[in-house]
Amino acid sequence: MALVSRRTARARILDLLTWADAILAPAAPGPAPRGLHATGTPILSRPWQLLDLPVVTIPGHRDPHGMPLGLQLVGHPHRVGRLLGIARRAEEAIRIRRAEESAC
DSSP states (O other), rough: HHHHHHHHHHHHHHHTTTOOEEEEEEOOOOOOOOSSSSOOTTTHHHHHHHHHHOEEEEEEEEEEEEEEEEEEOOEEEOOOOHHHHHHHHHHHHHHHHHHHHHHH
């Protein structure tokens, strides 16, 4: 039953990705933890791993303590290059926005 559910979910997401270039989702339920002892919970990436879909994680905005809020972009497995290009442009746009906010 679990494999049938997985196949159904994957087919639905792949159908969605025929007209959308990527899915934007949070990478974690909160900001990155401080220090080097942990990277945070991977709970929000598990569904994409189960569905065997390519994911790129990028740093989003920061919380009030300066810790990054991660974002993940999920793409079609046959268009990984497009996904990486979107991730690059999104990361640059976030970096520019952050610089503009810092300048104010």
